[in-house]
Amino acid sequence: MRSKFKGPILQRRNQVDPGTTDQRLLDSRGEGNWVHTDPWRVLRMQAELVEGFGALAELGPAIAVFGSARLAADNPWRAAAETVGRRLAEEGFAVITGGGPGAMESANKGASEAGGVSVGLGIELPWESGLNEWVDVGVNFRYFFARKTMFVKYAQGFVVFPGGVGTLDELFEALTLVQTEKITDFPIVLVGASYWRGLLDWMRGTQLAAGTISEVDLDRLILTDDVEEAVARMITAREEGSHR
Numbered sequence: 001m002r003s004k005f006k007g008p009i010l011q012r013r014n015q016v017d018p019g020t021t022d023q024r025l026l027d028s029r030g031e032g033n034w035v036h037t038d039p040w041r042v043l044r045m046q047a048e049l050v051e052g053f054g055a056l057a058e059l060g061p062a063i064a065v066f067g068s069a070r071l072a073a074d075n076p077w078r079a080a081a082e083t084v085g086r087r088l089a090e091e092g093f094a095v096i097t098g099g100g101p102g103a104m105e106s107a108n109k110g111a112s113e114a115g116g117v118s119v120g121l122g123i124e125l126p127w128e129s130g131l132n133e134w135v136d137v138g139v140n141f142r143y144f145f146a147r148k149t150m151f152v153k154y155a156q157g158f159v160v161f162p163g164g165v166g167t168l169d170e171l172f173e174a175l176t177l178v179q180t181e182k183i184t185d186f187p188i189v190l191v192g193a194s195y196w197r198g199l200l201d202w203m204r205g206t207q208l209a210a211g212t213i214s215e216v217d218l219d220r221l222i223l224t225d226d227v228e229e230a231v232a233r234m235i236t237a238r239e240e241g242s243h244r
């Protein structure tokens with residue numbers, strides 16, 4: 001009876017493959033299509049997590065700063081993001097952004113110029129993106145979910161500047177993780193009261209009224225125009241965390 005093990009799998013009779021796995025690896029160059037298959041993608045996802053964890057494991061206390069990629073250089077929120085980056089760095093926090101332009105670039109600039117650790121977690125996009133020039137530690141991701149894991153795992157709080165759907169995605173992911181107690185003691189500060197108030201009013205007037213969220217969910221969002229308050233909230237959370 002024909003019989004063979006293909007790794008852990010027993011094959012007998014007419015189920016026996018010709019050749020061996022090593023032979024197939026070494027004997028031919030093969031076709032390239034397999035790199036686009038899901039099993040291979042899983043290895044790439046795994047590699048992104050490993051690279052991200054490796055790059056950030058010793059970062060120390062860090063705050064993520066989010067906000068629009070599209071804010072022009074003279075937009076006042078850019079100046080505020082730069083101040084937040086600088087002040088967080090002065091207080092000993094690493095600053096993590098998406099590594100892109102706009103508010104991200106300003107926060108990285110503030111952190112880098114203050115001598116802090118300025119981190120950019122970039123994402124492969126259909127158009128040219130890359131990391132802004134103020135990123136001093138950069139990791140570029142293929143997969144959004146792997147990148148998002150890094151923000152939440154290595155930041156102890158979020159400061160969120162006005163932004164579009166990308167910023168809302170990051171904000172509501174954090175809020176969901178806090179609500180479901182996947183992350184704890186995690187301040188979320190929204191800078192730009194005039195920009196965010198409409199959203200918070202809708203959440204209160206529509207979501208809270210319909211019972212789809214609780215008052216405590218709204219209480220988790222801190223709204224301010226004062227960048228010093230944003231920084232102070234992060235410092236307080238760090239101090240409270242260190243007493244536990």
Ligand SMILES: C/C(=C\CNc1ncnc2c1ncn2[C@@H]1O[C@H](COP(=O)(O)O)[C@@H](O)[C@H]1O)CO
Nearest residue numbers: 066067068069070098100129163164165166167
């Ligand atoms: C729009 C342009 C470039 C976009 N490049 C980005 N690079 C890195 N991270 C990005 C980029 N765009 C969005 N993000 C992430 O989403 C948030 C901002 O998205 P929004 O829709 O602009 O609010 C941001 O925090 C990033 O994490 C060319 O100008």
